[in-house]
Amino acid sequence: MAADKAQRYSRAKLAKKLKCHPLFIARIEIGQRRIDVPELVILSRALSIPPEQFLKFVADAMPLDERV
Numbered sequence: 001m002a003a004d005k006a007q008r009y010s011r012a013k014l015a016k017k018l019k020c021h022p023l024f025i026a027r028i029e030i031g032q033r034r035i036d037v038p039e040l041v042i043l044s045r046a047l048s049i050p051p052e053q054f055l056k057f058v059a060d061a062m063p064l065d066e067r068v
Contacts (some may be wrong), residue, residue: 009047017046 011029015022027033035043044054
C-alpha cells in the first residue's frame with residue numbers, strides 16, 4: 001500500500017533522496033505547498049510507488065467537496 005511505503009521514510013531521508021531541504025517535504029505534508037504533476041511523479045518514484053497508485057492514494061484521501 002502507498003501509505004505503508006511512504007511511512008518508511010523520515011522527512012530527512014526523503015529530502016536527502018530528493019536532494020531538497022526537509023522543510024520542503026514538511027510544507028507538502030502540512031498543505032502549505034502544493035505539488036504539480038511532474039513533482040508528484042518524482043515523489044512517487046523516490047518512494048518506490050507507481051505514480052498512478054500514488055495519485056489514487058491522494059485522490060482517495062481528498063474530501064469529495066474539496067475546492068480549488
